[in-house]
Amino acid sequence: MYKKISIVVIVLLIAGLLGIAVHYYSSVNGDDSTTTSAALFATTLPDAQGRQQPLKQWRGKILVVNFWATWCPPCREEMPELSQLQDQYRDRNVVVIGISTENVVQIREFAKTLQVSYPLLAGDMEAMSLGSALGNDKSVLPYTIVIKPDGTIANSHFGRINKAVLEQTLLPLISVKQ
Numbered sequence: 001m002y003k004k005i006s007i008v009v010i011v012l013l014i015a016g017l018l019g020i021a022v023h024y025y026s027s028v029n030g031d032d033s034t035t036t037s038a039a040l041f042a043t044t045l046p047d048a049q050g051r052q053q054p055l056k057q058w059r060g061k062i063l064v065v066n067f068w069a070t071w072c073p074p075c076r077e078e079m080p081e082l083s084q085l086q087d088q089y090r091d092r093n094v095v096v097i098g099i100s101t102e103n104v105v106q107i108r109e110f111a112k113t114l115q116v117s118y119p120l121l122a123g124d125m126e127a128m129s130l131g132s133a134l135g136n137d138k139s140v141l142p143y144t145i146v147i148k149p150d151g152t153i154a155n156s157h158f159g160r161i162n163k164a165v166l167e168q169t170l171l172p173l174i175s176v177k178q
Contacts, residue, residue, distance in 0.1 A: 037151045039133040040065065045099065045121040048108045053121055055097070062089075062173050063147040064096040064166060067123070067131045070110040074160035075142045079116050081163040085170075086118040092174045093149065095119075101127040101141065148173055 041056040066082060068075035079098070086096040096118035100107045104122040111120060123130060128139060135156045136143040144161045146154040146169045155169040 037134070037147050037153060039130060040147070041151070043126070043130060045123055045126070046104050048104065048111045048120050048122070050104050050108075053119065058095050058097065059151065060149050061093050061095045062149060062170060063145075064094065064170070065134070065145050065147065066096065066098050066161075067101065067127060067136065067141060067143040068098055069101045069141050070106055072141045076114065078142060078160050078162065079114060081161075083115075083117040085163050085166055086116075089170065089174065094170060094174065097121065099123040099127050099130065101125075146170065146173070 041059050044052050044054045047053050064082070064085065066075075066078070068079075070076070082096050082098070086094070098116065098118060098120045100110075100120060100122055101124070102122060103124050107120050107122050128136075131143050132139070134145050135153065136158070138158060140158045142160060143156070143158055144166070145156040146166065148154050154173060157165065
């Protein structure tokens, strides 16, 4: 009897310690989206003209950050709707930013073929690391996140996105800001 009680106590103790460890790990390395978006605001990337753009310039805005590549058909397909979104909500504290996984020359050439109304930045190799830090654990393109003015991540989306889906996240944020 004493042996059975000892085993139960040991199992409960191990389970409790595992629970504490999981809680500690998730609080230190977990879903603190303010810390996660800090990686974005600490980044400076060149635009299509090669000018360095510190992403902290958009802190305090509602950001739609879209990770893309010129060779990615769904990325190109969603760009007109992202431009419409930028045009429609620009005066309501919304900024769309496109971060390419390619270099300045590639996005400059691409921008000649498809005009967009939002900044295109050349993230090159850093883009995938930044995307990963912002939740793209699948290394998928396109990948889009919406960041609230306080720097927390409101929503993320793997794959092609459209204006209607983005507005489901944006409209409540815009009405709160007003």
